[in-house]
Amino acid sequence: MRWGDFAAIISALVAAWPVGAQDYPSRPVTMVVPFAAGGDAIARILAEGLRSELGQAVIVENVGGAGGMTGVNRVARAAPDGYQFVLGNVGTHAVNQSLYKKPLYNAATDFEPVALVTDQSLVLTVGKDFPANNLREFITYAKAKQAKMQYGSAGVGGSTHLACVLLNAAIGITVTHVPYRSSGQAMQDLLAGRLDYQCPSAPTALPQIAGNLVKALAILSKNRSPSMPGLASAHEQGLTDFDVPSWYAIFLPKGTPAAIVQKLHDATVAAMGVSRIRERLKEIGCDLVPPERSSPEYLRKFVAGEIDKWAAAIKASGVQID
Numbered sequence: 001m002r003w004g005d006f007a008a009i010i011s012a013l014v015a016a017w018p019v020g021a022q023d024y025p026s027r028p029v030t031m032v033v034p035f036a037a038g039g040d041a042i043a044r045i046l047a048e049g050l051r052s053e054l055g056q057a058v059i060v061e062n063v064g065g066a067g068g069m070t071g072v073n074r075v076a077r078a079a080p081d082g083y084q085f086v087l088g089n090v091g092t093h094a095v096n097q098s099l100y101k102k103p104l105y106n107a108a109t110d111f112e113p114v115a116l117v118t119d120q121s122l123v124l125t126v127g128k129d130f131p132a133n134n135l136r137e138f139i140t141y142a143k144a145k146q147a148k149m150q151y152g153s154a155g156v157g158g159s160t161h162l163a164c165v166l167l168n169a170a171i172g173i174t175v176t177h178v179p180y181r182s183s184g185q186a187m188q189d190l191l192a193g194r195l196d197y198q199c200p201s202a203p204t205a206l207p208q209i210a211g212n213l214v215k216a217l218a219i220l221s222k223n224r225s226p227s228m229p230g231l232a233s234a235h236e237q238g239l240t241d242f243d244v245p246s247w248y249a250i251f252l253p254k255g256t257p258a259a260i261v262q263k264l265h266d267a268t269v270a271a272m273g274v275s276r277i278r279e280r281l282k283e284i285g286c287d288l289v290p291p292e293r294s295s296p297e298y299l300r301k302f303v304a305g306e307i308d309k310w311a312a313a314i315k316a317s318g319v320q321i322d
Helices: 003-016 017-025 041-054 068-075 090-099 136-149 159-171 183-191 202-210 258-272 275-283 296-317
Strands: 027-034 059-063 085-087 111-120 123-127 151-154 178-179 214-219 246-253 287-290
Touching: 017 246, 027 068, 027 123, 027 246, 041 059, 041 111, 041 258, 041 275, 068 085, 068 090, 068 246, 085 090, 085 111, 085 275, 090 159, 090 246, 090 296, 111 258, 111 296, 123 136, 123 183, 136 159, 136 214, 151 159, 151 183, 159 178, 159 296, 183 202, 202 214, 246 287, 258 275, 258 296, 275 287
Parallel strands: 027 059, 027 085, 151 178
Antiparallel strands: 085 246, 111 246, 111 287, 123 214
């Protein structure tokens, strides 16, 4: 082998070596939000924190469609160099694996988990004039009026849709579903009286609840939310063991070098530790996760468990999408 050929091989190996992660990122990175604009407050706040920690611009790009799968799949197929990552959630990385007959990706194997960012409560929300003030009254009314009622969601297959599907099944009612492109759009029709109820995330619901524009009847989980401690859970109000939690986490494409995964993880944890970022997330209803739940290893096991848990719930509900 000629010296020139040998030198070229060495140069190529050095260029591909993960040590390059020391300089990551050397240009702006993109956070893909797999939903339409309007429900991405978490991403905007997180991007601000990451911008400071990474020293580069963090571009938030909304790529909606197919219950969040379009945007997530784009990241799954992206170059594993750290410059595209996705802010996934319980819908994109757990629910969709069983809800859809042919999901576009494997949430357990097509990504490098980076960090679990936040837990998030889903809230049974009705219009301010709805004739119920708690879950028991809602159940009584819905059983009598279900044929004339409508509920909205941020789109078929999303967590806000499935939460209401499981709630309806637990109560024993059949209500017409009206899908929207975002939770914000569904909330506008709830405010206008064109919907009877929806099951939005706390960040979507809190401003309207605080302004007395809608009524919150229950946290859709076993436990109360730290962001809304005065609102009783569905479990507390008689819907025993009903639990539909939500969460958000960061994922990189499979094969991203470990050094880059670690650097993005460290930047995320550091950003979440900034008091300004923490307070802004709390204000919009996000429950921050403790340090022991933030590691890539924890997130990998957590996602696997969530996929199994939701598979059982979806099978029991009988809901599946082609």
